[in-house]
Amino acid sequence: MRVFRIILLSIVLSTAAFAAAPRPNIVYFFADDLGWAGIRANQKIAAAKGADVTEISKIITPNIDKLVAGGINFTHAYSNSVCSPSRSSQQLGFHQGHTWADWNDPSDDKAMRTQDPTIGKVLSAAGYRNGMYGKWGYGATRDLENPKIVNLQTLPVNHGYHDCVVELHHIRAHTFLQPTLWYSHVDAKGNIVRDTSLLDNKKMFPKEDLYADNYYTAGAIKFIREEANGPAPFFVQLSFQIPHGPFDEIDTLPGWFDDYKDVDTSNWEQNIKEYAANMTLMDKLIGRVMATLRDPNNDGDESDSIMDNTLIIFSSDNGGGNYKELKFFNGNGHLRNYKGTVEEGGIRDPLAFYWEGVIEPGQTTDYKTCVTDIFPTFCELAGTQPPVGLDGVSIAPVILGKGEARKRPYFCYEAPGRKSWIWSIVKGDMKLGKEENGTLHLYNLEEDESETNNLASEPDHADLIFELLQIAQDENLEADNLYANVWPTWVGENGANVNDPSSWIETGTWEFKNKWPQSETPAGSWNAVVVNRLRKKQSAYLDSSIETLGFEISGNPDGGAIMELELIWNTTLVGRNEIRLAPNSIVKMDGAVLESMRWVDVQKDATLQGCGSVKATLINAGMLDLAASNVASKRQGAGSLTVSGDFEQSATGTLAVEVGRMSPLLVKGKAAIDGQLKLSIPKKFTARKGERFPVLQARSVTGRFESGSKAVTAGEHKFRIHYGTTSVELEKI
Numbered sequence: 001m002r003v004f005r006i007i008l009l010s011i012v013l014s015t016a017a018f019a020a021a022p023r024p025n026i027v028y029f030f031a032d033d034l035g036w037a038g039i040r041a042n043q044k045i046a047a048a049k050g051a052d053v054t055e056i057s058k059i060i061t062p063n064i065d066k067l068v069a070g071g072i073n074f075t076h077a078y079s080n081s082v083c084s085p086s087r088s089s090q091q092l093g094f095h096q097g098h099t100w101a102d103w104n105d106p107s108d109d110k111a112m113r114t115q116d117p118t119i120g121k122v123l124s125a126a127g128y129r130n131g132m133y134g135k136w137g138y139g140a141t142r143d144l145e146n147p148k149i150v151n152l153q154t155l156p157v158n159h160g161y162h163d164c165v166v167e168l169h170h171i172r173a174h175t176f177l178q179p180t181l182w183y184s185h186v187d188a189k190g191n192i193v194r195d196t197s198l199l200d201n202k203k204m205f206p207k208e209d210l211y212a213d214n215y216y217t218a219g220a221i222k223f224i225r226e227e228a229n230g231p232a233p234f235f236v237q238l239s240f241q242i243p244h245g246p247f248d249e250i251d252t253l254p255g256w257f258d259d260y261k262d263v264d265t266s267n268w269e270q271n272i273k274e275y276a277a278n279m280t281l282m283d284k285l286i287g288r289v290m291a292t293l294r295d296p297n298n299d300g301d302e303s304d305s306i307m308d309n310t311l312i313i314f315s316s317d318n319g320g321g322n323y324k325e326l327k328f329f330n331g332n333g334h335l336r337n338y339k340g341t342v343e344e345g346g347i348r349d350p351l352a353f354y355w356e357g358v359i360e361p362g363q364t365t366d367y368k369t370c371v372t373d374i375f376p377t378f379c380e381l382a383g384t385q386p387p388v389g390l391d392g393v394s395i396a397p398v399i400l401g402k403g404e405a406r407k408r409p410y411f412c413y414e415a416p417g418r419k420s421w422i423w424s425i426v427k428g429d430m431k432l433g434k435e436e437n438g439t440l441h442l443y444n445l446e447e448d449e450s451e452t453n454n455l456a457s458e459p460d461h462a463d464l465i466f467e468l469l470q471i472a473q474d475e476n477l478e479a480d481n482l483y484a485n486v487w488p489t490w491v492g493e494n495g496a497n498v499n500d501p502s503s504w505i506e507t508g509t510w511e512f513k514n515k516w517p518q519s520e521t522p523a524g525s526w527n528a529v530v531v532n533r534l535r536k537k538q539s540a541y542l543d544s545s546i547e548t549l550g551f552e553i554s555g556n557p558d559g560g561a562i563m564e565l566e567l568i569w570n571t572t573l574v575g576r577n578e579i580r581l582a583p584n585s586i587v588k589m590d591g592a593v594l595e596s597m598r599w600v601d602v603q604k605d606a607t608l609q610g611c612g613s614v615k616a617t618l619i620n621a622g623m624l625d626l627a628a629s630n631v632a633s634k635r636q637g638a639g640s641l642t643v644s645g646d647f648e649q650s651a652t653g654t655l656a657v658e659v660g661r662m663s664p665l666l667v668k669g670k671a672a673i674d675g676q677l678k679l680s681i682p683k684k685f686t687a688r689k690g691e692r693f694p695v696l697q698a699r700s701v702t703g704r705f706e707s708g709s710k711a712v713t714a715g716e717h718k719f720r721i722h723y724g725t726t727s728v729e730l731e732k733i
Contacts, residue, residue: 023383024355025310027224027293028237028374029286030090031350032083032135032173032244033339035320035331038279039350041068041364045075046333049449055272056329058263060280063287067314068352072363072399077351078426079318079371081342081415083170084111084137086317086371087239091118091159093375093390096414097476098525098549100484103416104170111138111154115487115506117387119235119375120160126384129188129232131223132161133216134239140168140182147172147198155184155196162186164196165204165219167212173241176212176249183219188232209253213240217285221292228296228306235378238289239317242282247274247325250281275325286314308357311381315371316349336451342413342424342433343451353399360401368426369395370411389485389527389550389577409597410468412475423477425468432456432468440465474576483525485549486518490530490540498522498530498542498565522546524576532556532563532584539564542571542592551575553606555584567592567612581606581622588628589641599645604652610641617645617669620653626665627658627680640664647671647698651706654678659693659714659730660685671698673728677705677721679714687717687732695721695728 031038037046040061043053080086080096088094088101091112096102101111112118120130138154141147147169149155156164164184167173183204184196201208201215208214220238227234248271250256256277265273290312292298294305320331322338337343351369353359372392379386380394391412397403410427421433421441429446442456442465455461476483492503501520522528527550532538534556542565551573555563564586567573572593579600581587587594589610594600596616602608602624609625618624626641640662646669649655653675657664660682677695687693704723711718711733719730 023233024358024381025228025233025306026235026313026378026381027220027289027310028235028313029289029315030134030237030239031282031314031316032239032241033318033321034243034316034350035326035333036335036345036348036350037333038243038316038320038331039068039073039314039352040065041073041352042075042333042350046330046335049334051334052330053333055268056331058265059276059329060259060263061283063283063290064314067286067290067312067354068350070356070361071312071352071354071359072365074351074353074365074367074369076366076368077315077349077370078347078368078411078413079316079349080413081318081340081346083135083317085414087135087137088112089391090317090371090374091120092116093372093386093392094485095370095372095391095412095475097412097479097483098391098485100482102414102481105481111151112159113484114153114158116159117487118159119237119378120156122160122375122379122384122387123235123382124160124162126379126382127232128382129163129227129230129234130161131163131220131227131234131236132156132239133165133220133223133237134167134213135170135173135241136164136166136168136182136239137170137173138168140172142169142171144172144175144178149196157184157186157192157196162188163219163223165216167241173212173244175246176241177210177252178212179210181212181215211250211253211281213242213282213285216240217288220289224289224292225296225298228293229304233309233382238285240282240285242278243275245321245323245325247271247278250274250277253281256281271325272328275329310355311358312354313352313374314354315351317371319344319346319348334450337420340415341420342415342422343420344431344445344449346415346420347413347424355399359399365398367395367398368408368411369398370408373408385582387527387550388529388552388580389548389575391577406599410471412472412477414477423472425471425475425477427464427468427471430461430464430468432465432472434469434472485525485527487527487529488522490528491533492540494534494538496540498540499544499546503540504528522548522551524549526550528552529554530563530565532561535559535561537562537564539566541566541568542573543568545572545574547574547576549576550578550580552580552582553585553587554580554582555605560584562586564588566590567594567610575600579616581608583622602653613642613644615644618643618647618667620647620649620655620675622652623654623656624649624665625656626661627656627678640666642666643668645669647673647696649673649675649703651675655695655705656680657695658682659717659719660687663694663697665696667696667698669699671696671701671728673701673703673705675706677707677712679712679719679730681714681717685715685717689732691732692722693719693730693732695730697727699726701726701728 185194205218320326332345335345337345376386376394380396424433433441440456443451488504526548531554566588569591574595583605586607589612592612599617602622606622609628647667656678
């Protein structure tokens with residue numbers, strides 16, 4: 001586990017850019033099979049679009065309503081089409097084309113692996129105490145009476161969760177009347193007080209009625225009471241089985257339908273009443289947790305309330321199911337199709353964030369987001385770094401109303417094709433789906449959320465369809481369901497070649513590893529981490545092009561020793577989702593290419609130097625050194641860096657250029673600048689007064705360097721900075 005510890009340390013300790021982020025407690029309510037219109041705020045939107053929500057509006061959910069109304073409601077949030085992939089994508093931050101759990105696999109041992117960084121692992125390494133309650137869905141057999149653990153690597157206690165009351169198989173969770181559940185507990189010192197054990201629920205919580213969600217909630221409340229106002233923040237996920245069927249088991253609870261005595265249910269059959277009662281029970285359980293947050297020690301005095309430092313999330317794992325109860329209530333509203341499909345009704349879900357005094361109440365946004373965004377969002381709020389190359393991005397700026405979230409170019413989803421499409425991709429307002437027989441569906445979601453007008457045959461969209469089909473192939477949406485990303489870590493000697501197989505080791509072990517071919521050198525399935533493990537500077541070089549899913553270079557997270565990577569002339573390093581230069585790293589480019597579908601992220605205390613091309617958005621919070629002495633100036637284009645996307649330099653960033661070079665920084669997109677401009681001059685430099693020299697050119701330029709238009713010096717020379725709409729120049733004064 002030492003190598004994997006290095007990965008976690010590089011995530012946790014190289015987080016200068018996140019150091020000022022708040023560290024709230026986090027409580028995450030995760031419903032099961034709740035349709036998009038299962039919350040009152042979305043019912044109103046569905047009604048405005050012509051959906052009949054008369055009956056569903058009668059369902060009593062005051063606590064959920066208050067939570068949604070008191071924060072920000074995302075009306076265009078996605079999960080996956082069924083349970084297990086959504087839980088995997090949530091914990092890992094990857095879509096189904098990259099995770100191991102493509103579907104609700106019937107086997108007992110397929111799930112998250114030892115080497116996978118999860119929400120629990122990363123938050124635990126960042127100092128959080130974590131509790132998992134409810135439907136986990138991985139690690140044991142489905143037997144109701146005597147289930148057996150069959151996959152230790154996937155248990156929540158092995159993924160950073162310190163306290164658990166869980167169900168370990170999703171089919172065993174198809175009843176609410178399990179007499180036993182799986183319990184575990186790890187104390188604050190890391191001692192295993194209770195290993196994962198199958199225990200009698202009534203003995204653990206004798207005051208609770210025999211209903212699984214009651215026990216899950218009781219476990220969460222007990223953990224919150226123990227951790228509230230303690231030295232560490234906590235994360236609690238409460239994954240309800242409600243409103244997944246069966247619904248009739250709620251009849252065993254005393255007074256199960258008493259809440260509806262004043263509601264007109266004259267046209268409700270028994271099964272309809274049972275569905276509504278389940279929803280109201282979940283709402284009451286959420287209310288119990290909220291009350292615990294307001295009064296953790298339960299003494300009637302709310303002076304110990306932790307509500308003002310607790311982020312609360314409410315969401316669901318997939319769309320509502322294709323069953324008569326949901327159809328009666330029209331729980332997917334105006335959206336097409338149901339759970340198990342990748343049309344809007346199968347993958348769009350309710351999502352709301354609530355944080356008293358921090359998130360402005362009463363907000364509604366159509367900002368597109370996905371369950372894969374949860375992990376990086378939690379990381380940012382916790383002040384720590386997410387693993388490199390996730391499909392998800394942090395939406396913390398959106399929920400906090402501060403700054404802008406990084407843009408996702410598209411969203412990807414898979415289904416088995418038994419009922420409808422085998423995959424879908426959402427890019428902007430356009431959505432492409434493909435059936436198993438090859439039939440294509442293209443919809444404009446801005447104009448046609450119900451997916452009724454198929455545009456796939458229109459010639460105007462041919463280029464877009466071609467692009468999205470290529471994305472589907474590149475994102476592995478039709479790959480074997482055993483395909484998954486891997487986490488190799490650098491173990492090379494000083495001065496080694498990145499392409500040398502002996503320079504890498506894959507962390508952890510997992511079932512089925514040998515069932516599909518795995519490259520010994522960097523490949524498209526790799527989330528590769530080159531981290532200095534020594535107390536002194538290390539270097540490596542790349543002499544031929546490679547393609548990875550994510551690529552990170554990091555100095556020693558404990559001692560700060562530099563990790564240097566040199567890209568030899570005409571080589572290309574691809575990190576499809578991300579290339580990250582973490583603190584204490586240096587990447588030297590000599591006519592090389594860095595390429596990503598998203599961004600190259602130069603973080604604080606990291607340096608990108610030299611010349612070449614960045615085929616991505618370039619984000620600079622560290623040093624972009626275009627005046628580096630190692631540049632081979634005799635080569636064509638030496639000293640210039642071309643960025644095909646946007647360029648963003650933050651307040652901590654520095655752009656270093658040598659005055660007199662023809663065009664140091666060429667940005668084909670937009671440039672947003674802040675931070676420092678550092679100048680150097682070559683030997684025998686001369687310039688006449690008023691002569692101008694370029695710093696950067698872009699399609700548009702916004703912002704200014706910290707020095708503004710004040711005179712800046714380089715050696716004995718002084719220059720004034722001129723900011724144009726498409727360029728920044730220096731004028732000799």
